[in-house]
Amino acid sequence: VPYSPPDQNHVPHRLFVAEPSIGSREIELVTDAVSKGEISSRGQYVKQFEAAFADFVGVSHADAVCNGTMAIHLLLAALDVGPGDEVIVPALTFVATANAVTYTGAKPVFVDAEPVHWNIDATRIEPAITPRTKGIIAVHLYGHPCDMDAIQAVADRHGLWVVEDAAQAHGATYKGKQAGSLARAGAFSFYANKIITTGEGGMIVTDDSALHNRMVLLKNHGMSATRRYFHEVVGYNYRMTNLQAALGVAQMERADQLVAQKRTIAAKYHSMFGEIAGVHLPTEASWARHAHWMVCVVLDEALGWDRDTLAAELEAEGIETRPFFPPVPEMPMYGSSVDACPVAARLGRTGMNLPGGFGMTDQDVERVVAAIHRHAPKGITMREVK
Ligand SMILES: *Cc1c(COP(=O)(O)O)cnc(C)c1O
Numbered sequence: 001v002p003y004s005p006p007d008q009n010h011v012p013h014r015l016f017v018a019e020p021s022i023g024s025r026e027i028e029l030v031t032d033a034v035s036k037g038e039i040s041s042r043g044q045y046v047k048q049f050e051a052a053f054a055d056f057v058g059v060s061h062a063d064a065v066c067n068g069t070m071a072i073h074l075l076l077a078a079l080d081v082g083p084g085d086e087v088i089v090p091a092l093t094f095v096a097t098a099n100a101v102t103y104t105g106a107k108p109v110f111v112d113a114e115p116v117h118w119n120i121d122a123t124r125i126e127p128a129i130t131p132r133t134k135g136i137i138a139v140h141l142y143g144h145p146c147d148m149d150a151i152q153a154v155a156d157r158h159g160l161w162v163v164e165d166a167a168q169a170h171g172a173t174y175k176g177k178q179a180g181s182l183a184r185a186g187a188f189s190f191y192a193n194k195i196i197t198t199g200e201g202g203m204i205v206t207d208d209s210a211l212h213n214r215m216v217l218l219k220n221h222g223m224s225a226t227r228r229y230f231h232e233v234v235g236y237n238y239r240m241t242n243l244q245a246a247l248g249v250a251q252m253e254r255a256d257q258l259v260a261q262k263r264t265i266a267a268k269y270h271s272m273f274g275e276i277a278g279v280h281l282p283t284e285a286s287w288a289r290h291a292h293w294m295v296c297v298v299l300d301e302a303l304g305w306d307r308d309t310l311a312a313e314l315e316a317e318g319i320e321t322r323p324f325f326p327p328v329p330e331m332p333m334y335g336s337s338v339d340a341c342p343v344a345a346r347l348g349r350t351g352m353n354l355p356g357g358f359g360m361t362d363q364d365v366e367r368v369v370a371a372i373h374r375h376a377p378k379g380i381t382m383r384e385v386k
Contacts, residue, residue: 014318018193019357029246043242052252057180061212064240068189071202072100078214088136090120091327092344110329112341122150135161140169143291148182170195171259172291198244266292272369278303295356304377324351
């Protein structure tokens with residue numbers, strides 16, 4: 001990319017890490033729901049959204065809830081996770097994965113990331129298992145699926161369940177099967193920056209009918225299916241509204257296209273980056289389809305790259321970035337075992353997300369890559385990119 005000095009008369013538009021794709025169909029269906037007064041969780045769109053999502057993932061049940069964090073909590077509650085139990089979670093994830101475990105009264109036990117796809121390191125799970133361990137939450141970080149067979153093999157040896165936090169992985173596949181259909185159940189988020197969005201929203205998918213029935217009961221105040229206002233257990237109100245679901249139905253009509261668009265943006269970055277020493281892009285395993293929720297790069301500190309300096313330089317040019325998640329065990333409420341997760345710590349320090357919203361054009365990607373070239377530390381040799 002030829003370097004051109006900043007033009008004082010031309011302020012380039014700001015580029016965002018994430019931006020939803022809202023079209024006329026979304027507006028049409030939300031307007032329909034509002035104008036009919038169907039604004040609570042009662043209304044046709046919730047059922048339609050659940051059916052469309054179950055079909056997309058290829059499972060028999062999908063239960064819509066108010067957000068992705070509550071999706072994980074509801075799933076754990078339905079699995080009877082509670083005080084005294086332990087659940088294995090990756091150290092490198094969004095904090096909600098661990099918090100959902102904490103809400104049940106159980107303890108999240110952190111396992112380090114593997115350095116290639118940055119997911120939970122299956123080879124490190126076994127030493128973290130104790131007699132209190134109930135199960136494992138596999139998070140498909142930034143959209144790349146975990147090696148589920150390796151995780152399931154450890155779980156099977158110890159009689160544990162595996163569930164997926166697929167909040168970042170709509171449309172990702174593992175050995176040809178959709179994320180969310182790879183274990184006992186899968187939880188999704190539809191937060192505004194996720195690949196498919198309802199503003200705020202979540203879904204749990206499963207083929208397990210008993211688990212599904214338990215979640216239906218718990219998400220609706222634990223109310224008996226046969227006796228109104230008679231509550232069999234202490235439940236929750238985790239229902240999704242018909243407004244959220246109307247947005248979701250419209251998004252599902254072009255779900256494949258949304259996933260394809262994320263992959264196209266990532267592919268453009270890959271082809272543009274050429275070889276800048278010390279800027280590592282994620283690789284896609286032979287058994288995986290990466291959903292590329294976020295555009296990710298990991299910078300090599302040894303070559304002089306400093307993530308936060310680069311972020312500030314890009315920000316000054318109207319290019320938004322965000323840092324990778326810091327390892328959850330570093331956070332005060334979980335604090336202690338940071339040293340036990342050196343890979344997650346390094347990724348948390350050196351990884352960043354680049355602009356990858358649905359509005360990104362090829363020219364926008366070129367602008368980001370050119371800016372990163374320009375801000376490379378001294379002495380970095382670069383191959384010209386086309
Ligand atoms: C977004 C996200 C969640 C939480 O979803 P919300 O809808 O924001 O509550 C949970 N886990 C992961 C990995 C996420 O990225």
